Amino acid sequence: MKGNTTCTLSELPLGEEAVITGMPKDEYLCSKLVQYGITNKVRIKKVYCAPLSDPCAYLYRGTLISLRNSDAEKIIVSCHKKRNRHN
Amino acid sequence: MEDTVILSGNPNVGKSTIFNALTGLKQHTGNWSGKTVLTAEGVYSYKGKTYHITDLPGIYSLSGTSPDEKTASEVIRSGKYDCLIIAADATNPERNLDLVLQIREISSRAVLCLNLCDEAEKRGINVDCEMLSRELDIPVVKTSARSGQGMDELKEAVYKIINERLCEEDQRELNDIFGTDDKGIKRLDEYIELSRNISKKCLCSSDSQIGTIRTDKVITSKKYGxxxxxxxxxxxxxxxxxxxxxxxxxxxxxxxxxxxxxxxxxxxxxxxxxxxxxxxxxxxxxxxxxxxxxxxxxxxxxxxxxxxxxxxxxxxxxxxxxxxxxxxxxxxxxxxxxxxxxxxxxxxxxxxxxxxxxxxxxxxxxxxxxxxxxxxxxxxxxxxxxxxxxxxxxxxxxxxxxxxxxxxxxxxxxxxxxxxxxxxxxxxxxxxxxFIMELPPYRRPQxxxxxxxxxxxxxxxxxxxxxxxxxxxxxxxxxxxxxxxxxxxxxxxxxxxxxxxxxxxxxxxxxxxxxxxxxxxxxxxxxxxxxxxxxxxxxxxxxxxxxxxxxxxxxxxxxxxxxxxxxxxxxxxxxxxxxxxxxxxxxxxxxxxxxxxxxxxxxxxxxxxxxxxxxxxx
Structure with a gap:
C-alpha cells in the first residue's frame, strides 16, 4: 500500500484505524495486552477520549478498551497517511 | 454420584446470569469485568441426574496472572470435572474465541454457550452455529440466559457430553501450551489469528459497538462527561x-x-x-x-x-x-x-x-x-x-x-x-x-x-x-x-x-x-x-x-x-x-x-x- 506511515498508538488521530506493527518492549505490559487479545496485526481504532484527554478508548476486534496514553505510546501502529497539515 | 460441571468464560459475558438460570440461585450479576470474584457453586438436576456446577471468575486467557485468573485457569487445567461450559458473548464472538480455542486444546468435554443472543440479534449479528461447532469440534448452544431461552438445550448438551462421550480422556502436556515466556505469547498470537479466521467464516455482523460508542461520545465527552x-x-x-x-x-x-x-x-x-x-x-x-x-x-x-x-x-x-x-x-x-x-x-x-x-x-x-x-x-x-x-x-x-x-x-x-x-x-x-480496562457495552438494567x-x-x-x-x-x-x-x-x-x-x-x-x-x-x-x-x-x-x-x-x-x-x-x-x-x-x-x-x-x-x-x- 502506498503512503503508509507508522506512529505510536497514542499519536493516532481520533477516529483513525491502524494496524499494530510493534508491541511494547516492556514484557509485563506486552503480556497484559496479549491477554486482552491485543497483538501484532490486530486492527485498532481510537474512538474517543476521556474528558481530561487521557485515557482513550480503542476499538479492536469488536471490543472497546481503555488505555492510558503512557501505555499506548509504547505500541507502534501503521496507518494511512492523511493530510499532514502540521508539518 | 453427582456430575461436576464448570462454568467459565471471558468476563462480562453473562456467566452469573447463566449460573442463576441453571441453578435458580440468586447471585448478583453486574455489567462489568470481574463480578464473580469468588467461585460460586450450585446444583441443578436434569433428566433425573444431579449436576454440581461451579461458576469461575471471568478470564481472557489461561495465562492470566491475578489471583482470580490463576484460580480459574488452575481449575480448568486440572481437568477435574465432567463437563465444561464455556460462556461466550454472542455480540462479540471473535475475541471470546481466543479462550475457547485454548480450552479446546486441553479438553474436548466442553460445550460452547453463546450467550446474549437476543442482544446480538437486535444488533444484526448472526453466528452460524453449525459451522462454528464443526470448526471447534464441540457442541455450540445459543442462549439468552436473561430470559431463560436456550437453557434446556444447554442442559441437554451437557447431558450428552457426560453420558455419550465419557470415554474420551484428553489431557495434553500443558506447560508446552501456556508458559508466560515468549513461547506462550507466540502461541496466543496464533490463537488470535485462528479466532479471526473462524469468526470470518461463521459470523455475519456489522460493527456491533456503534450504539455504545455513540452513547459514550456524549456520556464521557469533555463537555458533559x-x-x-x-x-x-x-x-x-x-x-x-x-x-x-x-x-x-x-x-x-x-x-x-x-x-x-x-x-x-x-x-x-x-x-x-x-x-x-x-x-x-x-x-x-x-x-x-x-x-x-x-x-x-x-x-x-x-x-x-x-x-x-x-x-x-x-x-x-x-x-x-x-x-x-x-x-x-x-x-x-x-x-x-x-x-x-x-x-x-x-x-x-x-x-x-x-x-x-x-x-x-x-x-x-x-x-x-x-x-x-x-x-x-x-x-x-x-x-x-x-x-x-x-x-x-x-x-x-x-x-x-x-x-x-x-x-x-x-x-x-x-x-x-x-x-x-x-x-x-x-x-x-x-x-x-x-491500566487496561474493558469498556463493556451498555445494557438495559434488569x-x-x-x-x-x-x-x-x-x-x-x-x-x-x-x-x-x-x-x-x-x-x-x-x-x-x-x-x-x-x-x-x-x-x-x-x-x-x-x-x-x-x-x-x-x-x-x-x-x-x-x-x-x-x-x-x-x-x-x-x-x-x-x-x-x-x-x-x-x-x-x-x-x-x-x-x-x-x-x-x-x-x-x-x-x-x-x-x-x-x-x-x-x-x-x-x-x-x-x-x-x-x-x-x-x-x-x-x-x-x-x-x-x-x-x-x-x-x-x-x-x-x-x-x-x-x-x-x-
Whole structure:
C-alpha cells in the first residue's frame, strides 16, 4: 500500500484505524495486552477520549478498551497517511 | 454420584446470569469485568441426574496472572470435572474465541454457550452455529440466559457430553501450551489469528459497538462527561439521604414503642433490674439504634448503585476518573471502590477485588475508610445541620448543609488519594503499573431483579453483620456506664483518661470515648456521645436537631469542636466489620494494622493542627 506511515498508538488521530506493527518492549505490559487479545496485526481504532484527554478508548476486534496514553505510546501502529497539515 | 460441571468464560459475558438460570440461585450479576470474584457453586438436576456446577471468575486467557485468573485457569487445567461450559458473548464472538480455542486444546468435554443472543440479534449479528461447532469440534448452544431461552438445550448438551462421550480422556502436556515466556505469547498470537479466521467464516455482523460508542461520545465527552457524573452521584446521595429519613423515623418510633412495652413486661415479670438494664437499655437500644439509622439508607443506596452497575456506567466512571488516581499508584477503578465505600466501607474493601493488581488492591483497601460510609453520613449531617445552620434563615439551611457536606466528601476523597500516593511513592516505592480496562457495552438494567437481589445480597448481609457486633457492644457499653468503681463509672474513667488527648484535638474525652465505644458500628457514635453527656445509663433516644444543638452547646461545644468533629468523623479507625474484612481480604496483619492506624493517625494530626490554627486565629 502506498503512503503508509507508522506512529505510536497514542499519536493516532481520533477516529483513525491502524494496524499494530510493534508491541511494547516492556514484557509485563506486552503480556497484559496479549491477554486482552491485543497483538501484532490486530486492527485498532481510537474512538474517543476521556474528558481530561487521557485515557482513550480503542476499538479492536469488536471490543472497546481503555488505555492510558503512557501505555499506548509504547505500541507502534501503521496507518494511512492523511493530510499532514502540521508539518 | 453427582456430575461436576464448570462454568467459565471471558468476563462480562453473562456467566452469573447463566449460573442463576441453571441453578435458580440468586447471585448478583453486574455489567462489568470481574463480578464473580469468588467461585460460586450450585446444583441443578436434569433428566433425573444431579449436576454440581461451579461458576469461575471471568478470564481472557489461561495465562492470566491475578489471583482470580490463576484460580480459574488452575481449575480448568486440572481437568477435574465432567463437563465444561464455556460462556461466550454472542455480540462479540471473535475475541471470546481466543479462550475457547485454548480450552479446546486441553479438553474436548466442553460445550460452547453463546450467550446474549437476543442482544446480538437486535444488533444484526448472526453466528452460524453449525459451522462454528464443526470448526471447534464441540457442541455450540445459543442462549439468552436473561430470559431463560436456550437453557434446556444447554442442559441437554451437557447431558450428552457426560453420558455419550465419557470415554474420551484428553489431557495434553500443558506447560508446552501456556508458559508466560515468549513461547506462550507466540502461541496466543496464533490463537488470535485462528479466532479471526473462524469468526470470518461463521459470523455475519456489522460493527456491533456503534450504539455504545455513540452513547459514550456524549456520556464521557469533555463537555458533559464530568458534570453528568457529578449530577448522577449527587442525585444518588440526595435520594438516599432524604429518602431514608421517613422510614428511619418510622422505625425509631416503632422500636421506641416496643421498648416501653418490653419495659412494662419486664416490670410486671419482676425481672431483676440488672438483667433488664443490660438487655433492654444495653443490647436492645443499641441494636435498634443501629437498625433504624442503617437499614433505610442501605436499602436505598445499594439498589441504586446496583442499577448503575448493571447498566455499564461504572466502568465509564473509572475511565473518566483515572487521571486523578494515577499519581497515587492506583487507577480509575479506585473511584468505584471509594463509591462503594460511601455505601459501606466493608463493601468497598471487598469491592477492591475488581482491581487486578495486588499492589493497587492493598492500597485501595487501606485507604477506603477515609470516605464516609452510610453509618457516618447521618452523624456528619446531624453535626452540620445542628451546628452550622441552625442560626440561618430556613430556606438556605439545606443548601448550606449540602455545600458543607459536599466539601467534607471532597476532602475525604482528596485525603484518601493523598495517603495512597504517599504510601505508594514514599514508602513502598512501587513501580508504575499499566491500566487496561474493558469498556463493556451498555445494557438495559434488569430493574426488579437487580433491586431485589441487591437488597437480599448486600443490605441484609451487612445488616446482619452489624447486628452481631452491635448486640454485644450494647451490653459492654451498658456495663461500662453502670458498673461503678469507687464513685465513678468505668466509662467516666475512660473519659477522664482520654480528656487530654481530646483537648489537644479540639474535642473532649467523651467524644473520643464515643468513637472508641462505637468501634462496632459508626451509627452508634452520636447516641453514645449524647449518652455520655447525659451521664445516664440509657441512650438519649429521639433528639431533634435544635435540641441537639442546645445539648452540644451546653457541653462546651464551639465552632472549633464541630469542625474537628467532622474531620475526626471522616478520619478515624474503621469499624470492626471493616477491619475484619481487611484482614479477610489481605490475610495480612500488617495491612490490617495499616488500615487501622493510618486513618487514625491522619485524624489525630489534622484535628490537632486545625485546633491549633483555629485557636490562634479565632
Amino acid at each position: 464530568i458534570p453528568l457524573m457529578l449530577v448522577l452521584l449527587m442525585l444518588i446521595f440526595f435520594i438516599t439521604i432524604t429518602g431514608a429519613n421517613i422510614p428511619s423515623e418510622f422505625l425509631a418510633e416503632l422500636f421506641g414503642k416496643l421498648r416501653s412495652v418490653m419495659n412494662n413486661a419486664a416490670g410486671s415479670a419482676h425481672m431483676p433490674e440488672f438483667l433488664r438494664g443490660i438487655l433492654i437499655d444495653g443490647v436492645y437500644t443499641t441494636l435498634t439504634d443501629v437498625v433504624s439509622v442503617m437499614l433505610p439508607p442501605m436499602a436505598i443506596f445499594f439498589p441504586l448503585f446496583a442499577l448503575l452497575e448493571d447498566s455499564g456506567y461504572l466502568p465509564r466512571i473509572a475511565f473518566m476518573a483515572d487521571p486523578l488516581f494515577r499519581g497515587a499508584g492506583t487507577d480509575g477503578k479506585n473511584a468505584l471502590t471509594l463509591m462503594m465505600g460511601f455505601g459501606c466501607n466493608a463493601c468497598g474493601v471487598t469491592g477492591c477485588r475488581i482491581m487486578n493488581c495486588p499492589k493497587k488492591r492493598n492500597l485501595a483497601m487501606i485507604t477506603n475508610s477515609f470516605v464516609p460510609c452510610n453509618g457516618r453520613f447521618p452523624l456528619l449531617i446531624a453535626i452540620i445541620s445542628a451546628f452550622f445552620v441552625t442560626s440561618i434563615y430556613h430556606p438556605f439551611r439545606s443548601l448550606i448543609s449540602a455545600v458543607i457536606l459536599t466539601l467534607s466528601i471532597i476532602l475525604s476523597i482528596a485525603v484518601s488519594i493523598a495517603v495512597s500516593g504517599f504510601i505508594n511513592n514514599k514508602i513502598l516505592k512501587n513501580k508504575y503499573e499499566p 430493574f426488579v431483579k437487580t433491586v431485589i437481589r441487591s437488597v437480599f445480597d448486600k443490605t441484609l448481609h451487612i445488616l446482619f453483620r452489624s447486628i452481631i457486633t452491635a448486640a454485644p457492644a450494647g451490653a459492654i457499653i451498658w456495663l461500662l456506664s453502670n458498673i461503678r468503681y469507687g464513685d465513678m463509672s468505668l466509662a467516666s474513667y475512660l473519659v477522664s483518661f482520654l480528656e487530654p488527648l481530646g483537648k489537644i484535638m479540639g474535642l473532649d474525652g467523651k467524644i473520643i470515648s464515643g468513637f472508641l465505644l462505637g468501634f462496632p458500628a459508626n451509627e452508634i457514635v452520636l447516641p453514645l456521645i449524647l449518652m455520655l453527656y447525659g451521664d445516664g445509663g440509657t441512650s438519649a433516644g429521639n433528639i431533634d436537631l435544635t435540641s441537639l444543638h442546645d445539648v452540644l452547646i451546653s457541653n462546651g461545644w464551639t465552632i472549633k469542636t464541630a469542625v474537628c468533629m467532622i474531620i475526626f468523623t471522616l478520619m478515624h479507625f474503621p469499624c470492626s466489620t471493616t477491619v475484619l474484612t481487611i484482614y479477610k481480604e489481605t490475610k495480612s496483619l500488617k495491612w490490617t494494622a495499616a488500615g487501622f492506624i493510618l486513618p487514625t493517625l491522619c485524624g489525630v494530626i489534622i484535628c490537632s493542627a486545625v485546633n491549633l490554627l483555629m485557636s490562634l486565629f479565632i
